[in-house]
Amino acid sequence: MNRRGAIVATAIVAAGIFAGGTLLWRPAREKSVATPAASTGAPFIRAHAPVLGPNTAPVTIIEFFDPACEACRAFYPVVKRIMTSFPSKVRLVLRYAAFHPTSAEAIRILEAARRQGKFEAVLERLLETQGQWAPHGRPADSAWTVVEGLGLDLAQAKQDAVKPEVTALLAQDAEDVKAAGVRATPTFFVNGKPLQRFGAQELHDLVKSEVKAP
Template identity: 35%
Template sequence: MKTQTLPWIIMLAIVGGAIGIVTLAVTGNKGGELSPVAIQLGPDEIWKGKEDARVTLVEYADFQCPACSTYAPLVGKIAEEFKDEVRVVFRHFPLRQIHSNADEASRAAHAAFLQGRFWEMHDRLFQEQRAWSASKDPTGLFDAYARDLGLNEEQFKNDISSDATRAKIEADVQSGFQARVPGTPTFFLQGRMMQNPKNYEDFRLRIQTALGQDS
């Protein structure tokens, strides 16, 4: 069966203080490493897998980003296949300049996290991306997703607009700037930025290499 190369990712280019939008093809060099910039983990990370896993994969993502939606099932498969060996960490990186609903989507996901349902909301937001992305006011849709997930609606509505939730999203964004995240999605494997995998087998090979396994 032929494999397909995943779509291009949206990149941010900062030139002369102005933020512009460019696109780059997802092509990797040997080992898939893009940059030696290291990334550190904090105590309030959103993650799944084993806390003491041998390998950590960090993703910076924007819920309104089409490429992030394409990669989401692949990251899910990695988390499942290597659940005892890889910890998958999610960090918010809404591209507010081009995605008007991305920030609120991140806040909806964090509000779900506070009730223990982050990954369920994460999946729902990507599955329904076209619907809420096209909405001038996606609040009602996010509320509906919360109801479907059995969340406490009053708490959800309070948390989605709380200062603490906004601060968490902004902290993730600032950490992305510090790590020189160029766009979404961006992955860090073992603390080092890597070229985005072309397909699942490529992704799987990167993980196996980090684990020191044979393909």
């Protein structure tokens, strides 16, 4: 297991219970690469990017995120715990990086759910059931099959998921991933500063330092 896989394995053990069940970890396939340069503007932040947490928060975590990525699944409760530790101080901006074959469909579902105010609930369901629709090398179910029972109007969502603006968002984020030099997920920036050493404690410490900065 490479260093990133080992760190994420530790993170998932530390994360504990997530949405009523323990997330099972399998080593991530993403490769560790050099950290991209710091930035706060495009291609790092776009107006269309999903935001969790208060828009007025003084600290912004940018996460280049793939819903089919096992490391992203492992780090989701880590990021949520960080945000809970600093209420009103931290927001999360998600940028899509569709590195896996099933990622684009899941992103389309997330964007359709966002139109119905169900983004976070659908995100958590997709992460909980990732092994079903993103099994990495085995036949996969459609991600649509796992988002029932969340109050989502599925008929409307399936129409919204294929709208031109969602296709354009996917294309823009794919361009930004390349422009930002992101080749592994999750990749984090905090107030424009890259996470120099990948790890849950390192991310917490960087956020804490920005929260306490004058």
